[in-house]
Amino acid sequence: MDDLAHLAAVRRESDAxxxxxxxxxxxxxxxxxxxxxxxxxxGVAVLDERYPGSYDDNKLLVWEEADPREVLRAADEALAGRAHRLVEVHDDRLGEAFAPVLARAGYTHAVNLVMAFRGDVPDDPPPAERLGLAELLPVLRREWRQSLPEAGDEVVEALARRAEARTAGAETVAFRGVRAPGGELAARADLYVHGGVAQIEDVHTAPAHRGRGHARALMGALLAEAAGAELVFLVADAADWPKDFYARLGFAGLGRTHSFLRA
Structure with missing residues (x-):
């Protein structure tokens, strides 16, 4: 094996x-x-009775070999009483095998890309602002009212308050944001750190402030904050443009996961 082939093999093993x-x-x-x-x-089903309408808090996680028909039955049992069924498959080959069976059962199929940071941490970026839940919740309520104008106050409140549950998910759960010159919160994101691994999640730029570099500034601050982690990653929709934005920041694809939703 020549040097280039050896390096490629080592990189594949590292990515895996x-x-x-x-x-x-x-x-x-x-x-x-x-x-x-x-x-x-x-795998397992994760369930949270506080937020029965939340897809992310009530779903199946599958990562080992299973019969898709048995998974469908398990979804109906575990998510009984919910208006949705969500199955996340954390194995690309298995997800492809599940796709035709779940499609016939009325599930829509989406593919996500797991991306790891392989670039250089920005030099001395301005830090992001620490957001407490008291400040974050009104922002989340406003975002959900904008995206779901037909939803009632009870639904909006439950969707916003899901952020409270995230604090139990990792050793460090940090809510961060950057502001526009006028003081309004322009972009926000979550940073989770546990056991030497860091995930950047829920990156959102307010519509009125898009295209002005706020998300780039926020990502730079988060990457600097997570610089001590052995692995920094995020999950992006494989069919949407943010994955290309993340690639320009230095993130590279590691592999794919599959989501199947019936709602």
Whole structure:
């Protein structure tokens, strides 16, 4: 094996190890913050009765070999009483195998890209502002009212308050933001750190402040804050433009996961 082939093989092994570590982090985060979990074929269901309408807080996580028909039955049992069914498959091959069976059962299929930071941490970026829940919750309520104008106050409140449960998911759960010159919160995101791994999640720029570099500034601050972690990663929609933005910042794809939703 020549040097280039050897380096490529080492890189593939490193990427595979980082992918496994990132996906274990995602599963463990979901399980730590869930009040209840139930064993299902190939994985677990995480359940939170406080937020029955929340997809993220009530779903199946599957990462080991399983019969998709048994997974469908388990989803109906574990998520009984919910208006949705969500199955996340943390194995690309398994997700592809599940796709035709779940499609026939009325599930829509989405693919996510797990991306690890492989670039250089920005030099001395301005720090992001620490956001407490008292300040974050009104922002989340406003965002949900904008995206779901038909939803009632009770639904909006439950969707916003899901952030409270995230604090149980990792050793460090930090809410960060950057402001526009006028003082309004322009962009925000979560940073989770546990066991030497860091995940950047829920990156959002207010519509009125998009295209002005706020998300880039926020990401620079988060990468600097997480610089001591052995692995920094995020999960992006494989079919949407943010993955390209993250790639320009130095993130590289490790592998894919699959989400199946019936709502």
């Amino acid at each position: 190890a980082d992918l496994a570590r990132a996906l274990a982090f995602v599963r463990d985060f979901a399980r730590r913050k869930a009040p209840r979990e139930v064993a299902v074929p190939g």
